[in-house]
Amino acid sequence: MKNVEKLMENIYLIDGFDLGMKERTGAYVLTEAELTLIETSASPSVPFIIDGLKELGYTLEDLKYIIVTHIHLDHAGGAGLLLQQCPNAKIIVHPKGFRHLSDPSRLIAGARAVYGEKFDSLFDPILPIPAERLIAMNDQDELTISADCTLTFYDTPGHANHHFSIYHPKVNGMFTGDTVGIRYATLIPEDIEFYLPSTSPNQFDPGKMLQSIELYKSLNLSYIFFGHYGVSNHPSEVYKQVSYWIGEFVQAARNGYAAGQTPEQQMQLTGEELLQKIYANLREQGVPENHDVFEVLRLDLEVCSMGLIDYLHKQK
Incomplete structure (x- = not known):
């Protein structure tokens, strides 16, 4: 099954088939000198990510950075499982998410409270990540992944307090996780752009979400890369909706x-x-x-x- 889409030069999207659904949750691959992945989705998506990297001609040894926008399990739940097979990679996370990836017990308990008996099939296993393989990025910290590409991290609460967004200078785009909502990719074939906020428990704050949207506006972005799902080249329409x-x-x-x-x-x-x-x-x-x-x-x-x-x- 082909599950990799080229979005633009050096940026690819792997479909993680989260919840068994097409175009639900994706992982972005930045094929710069330091091979970088943004988002892992939940553990059941990890085999699709591995297949996608192989399809692009990479081994798991090639992967240097795995970035998670926030620690909700549909974005970071598979990070520990994937990292086990990536000996040269480190996980990059918001400072407020660091300890929860190192010790995911509270993360697991919270998700079990929300998803109940569906938890195991949706998310298992969730593996702890050794602290020495985690890197925290604060607001406006930078990460150079090639001679001409330095990513910038922005603190963007609203959906969650442990959420950052990643600015990509070569395309003037932002990887926004869930901060500016969901893009309903299944409506794109109907020529309909439809975006909704994501207000899942337990740190949703409408004021902070609107402030984060104002930050995006101030940067005059050309592209929004969504955790769910794909890329929009109409940021103003995203913000409006x-x-x-x-x-x-x-x-x-x-x-x-x-x-x-x-x-x-x-x-x-x-x-x-x-x-x-x-x-x-x-x-x-x-x-x-x-x-x-x-x-x-x-x-x-x-x-x-x-x-x-x-x-x-x-x-x-």
């Missing part, structure tokens, strides 16, 4: 919070209202109700609703 939906998400959560008797009810009501709003928006754009995108949206909104209600409970 995600900023609009942040407001809609929070308002739906306030409604659900007020109407529900328990957190479970509040989450359910939030998710239902958001799904109705998104259905209506996509119907206006000509998307039929049986489109594959709605299967993905239902999954995303279930997790987003958890993060939204968690945020409101903390506010109260």
